[in-house]
Amino acid sequence: MNRTDARDAAFKLIFSYEAQKESAENLLSLYYDQTEDTAGQQDYISGVVTHAIADGVTVDGLITKYSHGWQLNRISRVSLAAMRLCISELLYCDDIPTKVSINECVELAKTYEGPKAGAFVNGILASVVKEIGLNKA
Numbered sequence: 001m002n003r004t005d006a007r008d009a010a011f012k013l014i015f016s017y018e019a020q021k022e023s024a025e026n027l028l029s030l031y032y033d034q035t036e037d038t039a040g041q042q043d044y045i046s047g048v049v050t051h052a053i054a055d056g057v058t059v060d061g062l063i064t065k066y067s068h069g070w071q072l073n074r075i076s077r078v079s080l081a082a083m084r085l086c087i088s089e090l091l092y093c094d095d096i097p098t099k100v101s102i103n104e105c106v107e108l109a110k111t112y113e114g115p116k117a118g119a120f121v122n123g124i125l126a127s128v129v130k131e132i133g134l135n136k137a
Helices: 003-020 024-034 042-054 056-066 077-092 098-112 115-132
Strands: none
Touching (some): 003 098, 056 077
16 A cells, blocks of 8 residues: 555545544544555554544644634535645654645545535645645655
8 A cells, every 4th residue: 555545545534533423543443454455554544543533623723724714514524534634644744745745635635526625625725834834845
């Protein structure tokens, strides 16, 4: 499994959290029980999913701050999952360049929701990066 596939898996787990409200441990345990090919990516998947859920107040606070006029319950679950994943990567994955995190998560939003979602997600994530002063090469 490469990082793009792992990011897609993490995105789906974060998305499913919103519907199931399972703990990160339960979601990850179920995922690993059903998936054989996670070679080399378990730490990444576990880390971003756990941070996105456990640090949801911080992550969602950043989304809320820059989604002018949009409350979290009005933002699609796909866009929310993509932004939660990216912000978790930005805050907790020092080895992933900022542009890669944003680009990959925008692509996830476009793939699963459409082009307009990609633009919306990109705008919010760009504002988040400016606030936290993070621009990893």
